[in-house]
Amino acid sequence: MNGINLVAVFAAAASAFVLGGLWYSPALFAASWMRYAGLSETQIRSGNRALIFGGAFVLSLIAAFVFAMFLGPAPALGFALGAGSSAGLCWVAASLGINYLFERRPFKLFLINGSYFTLQFTLYGLVLGLWH
Secondary structure, rough: OOOOOOOHHHHHHHHHHHHHHHHHHOOOHHHHHHHHOOOOOOHOOOHHHHHHHHHHHHHHHHHHHHHHHHOOOOOOOOHHHHHHHHHHHHHHHHHHHHHHHHHOOOOOHHHHHHHHHHHHHHHHHHHHHHHO
16 A cells, blocks of 8 residues: 555546446447346436445445555556556456356447446556556
8 A cells, every 4th residue: 555646546436437427328328238238217217326326436446446556656657558458358348248148148238348447447547657
């Protein structure tokens, strides 16, 4: 934890939260994501929104913090970006893909969600590589 910039970690988590808001919005993939995930508008509007969004932000903070620990206190930008895209694509998206294969979920859903996670960790790398 020594040397980890907590403000940068917060900013990285916020960047992923903003990306998620855009990625899963009607402007981009909301309709396709809901269709492939088997969710209706009614289901999307139901539930405790504070718990859903608050929980998502806390989990983004955890992911950004642990990724910052992985990168170290002053990562070079190129390394941070490469590590972020690799972690998103090769760890997170690949693991998600394994589950999707066994769950027989649509490949297009994997592309939407896997691409989001790849960009999420690339953003973490960008923020943490620039701001240390």
